[in-house]
Amino acid sequence: MEMDDGDGGKCMESPLLPKTRDYEVHESRTKREDILTEVKKQLKLAGPLVVVNLLVYSLQVISVMFVGHLGELALAGASMATSFASVTGFSLMIGMASAMDTFCGQSYGAKQYHMLGIYMQRAMIVLLLVCIPLACIWANTGTILQFFGQDKEISAEAGKYARFMIPSIFAYALLQCLVRFLQAQNNVRPMMVTAGITTVLHMFTCWILVFKSGLGNKGAALAxxxxxxxxxxxxxxxxxxxxxxxxxxTGFSKEAFNDIPKYVRLAVPSATMTCLEIWSFEMMVLLSGLLPNPKLETSVLSISLNTCSMIYMIPLGLSGGVSTRVSNELGARRPQAARLAVFTAIFMVATEGILAAMTLILGHNIWGYCYSADEMVVKYVGEMLMLLALSHFFDGIQSILSGTARGCGWQKIGAIVNLGAYYLLGIPTSILLAFIYHIGGKGLWIGITVALLAQALVLLTITLRTNWEKEAVKAAARVESVMTPVQVL
Structure with a gap:
């Protein structure tokens, strides 16, 4: 076909032009399809994980609810023991087990399937050994709490409760290993089913042991x-x-005892990364007890923390999903698929954060009535929820980026980032605003929000500057370092 070239001459239309446009349309359509496929994969993973997280979290909440019917002292002791156990034990188990996100996820992506069972056994060995000193700490909970200036009567009650919780730490360690093992192979529905059955049975167990056995609040710990x-x-x-x-x-293997130091080298920064974050939130509640009107401040901070923990289960599920997707794709040497997984997850959690923030803002005047009839408490909770709406958005972003770090094996970097964000920036800001500028509990929460923002920005910068091809090579080297010559062939 001839065309006027603008100078009266004729020129031929290039047959490449329509092909170029067709290619661009096809490429755009392909990208949209890839994103939609990735969204479906992550929702298939994250949905059951959100339910599992909520159900496992609810076990201790249900126990404390039953204890609440026994009186103030029993409730105070159980609440303090539960918080102490979370800080000294459960958070540590979660952190150390999350090293499996890297090892198991990348091995599964590389089709080294038998290694998942080896890594799980290796993690179980390490975590059970760590549980022994933790059990000794829990056995002396009452003495430790008194040493730090807590009320003697409440400390003694918390000590009794904690001693009956000692078997929990060993079970929790093994459970975390199984959860990571199944999560790495995208097999999450069984966890949802077993967690649901356990939660239903837990209600009956609590009822029998708390009210019928004569154990009282100790029965809840045993439950x-x-x-x-x-x-x-x-x-x-x-x-x-x-x-x-x-x-x-493939069954128990002596190979699980090999390379234990290698697992520990990743598990320790992984635990540090997790614990530094969890401990900072618990520290806010402790600091609130030093403010004027400590009963009001502690109550409102506790309500805010419970609310924050509950809605955080959604980003936490997405975090587990992106950790699995990234580690699987890097293990399979598909770096661009891993990159797509990260940015798809960020978009999803940002959307969730906006919706959750809108819900918190719309319901901020009535949420407090779920916990108290005191108008002062309800009003204060409403003010805190406005801050919580903002902090939850940043918390969601950092959870996805932290999941990315676990999938890539960046736990050491994550630990350093969390140390700086929370303990060099967040907590000092909280103390400054709460105690120097007298903003109270809101000042404490603003400091945490600042820490979450700093954590998210630093991790996002690292993620944006990541060379995904190099990460895939590192994952391949990590996987191949445990392969026998036969397996390599």
Whole structure:
């Protein structure tokens, strides 16, 4: 076809032009399809993980609710013991087990399926050994709390509760290992089923042990241990009997005792990364007790923290999903797919953060009535929820980026970032605003929000500057370092 060239001459239309436009349309359509496929994969992972997180979190909440009917002292002791156990034990187990996100996820992506069972056994060995000194700490909870100036009567009650919780820590450690093992292979629905069954049974167990056995609040602590062990046994039976785990669980192996230091080298910064974040939130509640009108401040901070923890289960599920997707894709040497997974997850959690923030803002005047009829408490909770709406958005972003760090094996970097964000910036800001400028509990929460923003910005900068091809090479080297010559062939 001839065309006027603008000078009266004729020129031929290039047949490449329509092809170029067609290629661009096709490429755009392909990108949209890739993003939609990635969204479906992550929702398929994150949905059950959100439910699992909520159900496991609810076990201790249910126990404390039952204890609440026994009186103020029993409730205070159980609440203090639960908080102490979270800081000294459960958070540590979560952190150390999350090293499996890197090892198991990348091995699964590289089709080194048998290594998932080896890594799980290796993690179980390490975590159970760590549980021994933790059990000794829990056995002396009452003495430790008194040493730090807590009320003697409440400390003694918390000590009794904590001693009955000691079996929980061993079950929780094993359970975390099984959860990471199944999560790495995108097999999350069984966890949702077993957690649901355990939660229902937990209600009956609490009722019997708290009200019928004569154990009182100690019965609630024992119910926690029973429920964690039941959940572990249910999942262990599934792994042992299910055909879906046939390739990843090949039985107990002496190989699990090899390279334990290698696992520990990643588990320690992984635990540090997790604990530094969790401890900072618990520290806010402790600091609130030093403010004027400590009963009001502590109550409102506790309500805010419970609310924050509850809605955080959604970003936490997405974080687990992106950690699995990134580690799988890097192990399979698909760096651009890993990159797509990260930015898709960021978009999803940002959307969730906006919706959650809008919900908190719209309901800020009535949420406090769920916890108290005191108008002062309700009003203060409403003011805190306005801040919580902002902090939750940043918390969601950092959770995705932290999940990315676990999938890539950046736990050491994550630990350094969390140390700086929370302890060099966030907590000093909280203390400055709360105690120097007398903003009170709101000042404490603003400091945490500043820490979350700093953490998210630094991790986002690292993620944006990441060379994903190099990360895939590192993942391949990590996987190949445990392969025998036969496996390599």
């Amino acid at each position: 926690n241990a029973i429920s964690y062990w039941l959940n572990f046994l249910f999942l262990a039976l599934y792994v042992w009997m299910s055909p879906s785990c046939k390739a990843t669980w």
